[in-house]
Amino acid sequence: MNFPAELKYTKDHEWLKMIDDTTGIVGITDFAQSELGDLVFINLPQEGDEVTKDESFCDVESVKAVSDVMSPVTGVVAEVNSELEDEPQMLNEDPYGAWIAKIENITEFGDLMDAADYEAMVQK
């Protein structure tokens, strides 16, 4: 299981990578994809959507179930990775490369963990 040190993590298994002070990209963690199993569909947000920390902004679907993806920050969707719509398996194959959305105008952060704390949490 992979926990890149440069990322921040939520307790709901999303990662956040900051690009500058108010812009970041968001995805789901390696642990999340392995728990969910093979993903077959993603319901992406739209550019311009306002997202709120700890609230669902996207959902992913495996053969088993549909799961919410929670936003680590409060901000506005600047861009979405629409490649995932055709190839949701990228979320399984490369969870830290398969970013879901770029969020700008970030005004607030949820409770985020560094890699070591997140790793400790999922190993429990």
Next chain:
Amino acid sequence: MKLIFEKGAPGQHLTLMPECDVPEVELSCARKTAPKLPHVSETELTRHYTALAKRVHGVNDGFYPLGSCTMKYNPKINEDMAALPGFTQIHPLQPVETVQGCMEVLSTTEKLLCEITGMDAMTFQPAAGAHGEFTGLLLIKAYHTHRKDTARTKIIVPDSAHGTNPASAVMAGYTVVNIPSSDDGCVDVEALRKAVGPDTAGLMLTNPNTVGIFDKNILEITKIVHEAGGLCYYDGANLNAVMGVVRPGDMGFDVIHLNLHKTFSTPHGGGGPGAGAVGCKALLKEFLPGPVVEQCPECGLYRFAQPEHSIGRVKDFYGNFDVVVRALTYVLTLGKEGIPDAAKNAVLNANYMMKRLSEKYTMAYAGPCMHEFVMTLVDLHDTTGISAMDIAKGLLDHGIHPPTMYFPLIVHEALMIEPTETESQETMDHVCDVFLQLWDLAHTDPQALHDAPTKTPVRRLDEVGAARNPVLRYVAG
């Protein structure tokens, strides 16, 4: 196996038509090309469908413990009644004086099902459960709108709910508020108290709940919602556990749907058609879909009437009428004693299987259960690599339909078992033996379970491939 379109050859057909003895006329709107219909003889056709029938598994083939679906046996007397010419040789537009018997069926079934559920009125228009949910939510919406209480935009749904609950609420134009379950799988009363407010339109709940536990706080729960100005919706999915024993109306629910195809033994699954009858308390009666059947107090004749503020039709005519005939037959066959007996036996059977399987399997919630129970196979998966899916596939090789898998979502590696009241102890013992054998096999030869099923017409299907690249349309070659 070949599709019907791939069988036969031009010239083969079913009936020998007499030679046409009237002149043929060219129509300007006639098709340019003939439709691609199968060319098969009657022999080929019957063999084709018989072959298909041999590949399916129904309650008539064997055990079918699909949790939350109540796959009970459908008594054949239901079919005899539904086939009576008075019910089949009719037209929905014929004058009401000539279909009084059919209208009496609708009226009597409404009366009896209202008695069983504690409701005041019922419509049979909705074609299935989710359709009933949608209809029920429209009644709630009509109620608030009629009172000019338009700030109520939210429907509260517990996280253990059937996926159709939040979906129906969104379809009806509501925002869904999800509330967590407490550790015993029931509604977290404090979380509910925090969630309700002047924007609460209603709560959707099933009791016993999705993990097979009767929520003992139900009166408190419905009171909290009512005090906040909301209404309470009862999802009838699990009524089989309590029918004739307790009534949703007495629990404080205002509107309810019944899956006649679950609880009241009408055809279920792909074949259907279903019926999602919606019952309501008097305060919602004026909003019911029309027309409804009423009896003239003077002459005794049945007639159709339009509720004063009806939300309008939700289906053409009167719903799946012949399904209602079957449900009525079931209720009248069982009677006042039989209805609660069926519920009690459903609960007894579930507890019997739960107890036997507890020998090796881990239950998600401590017993006793109601009509169904949920096992969690997380430990088995961690120690052997065998998942709930693998056990389900293993059951197929024993001619047993798997339980519901990976539901409810709050339980990991879930298998949800609902035997229903119509299974004998011998059958349940056999199924429990198979479950326990598969547990041992997971430890001794896990590969055998990864390879299962091996005796079915098709082996393990590529579910991921089917979901990622679905082929939804057959194009004739």
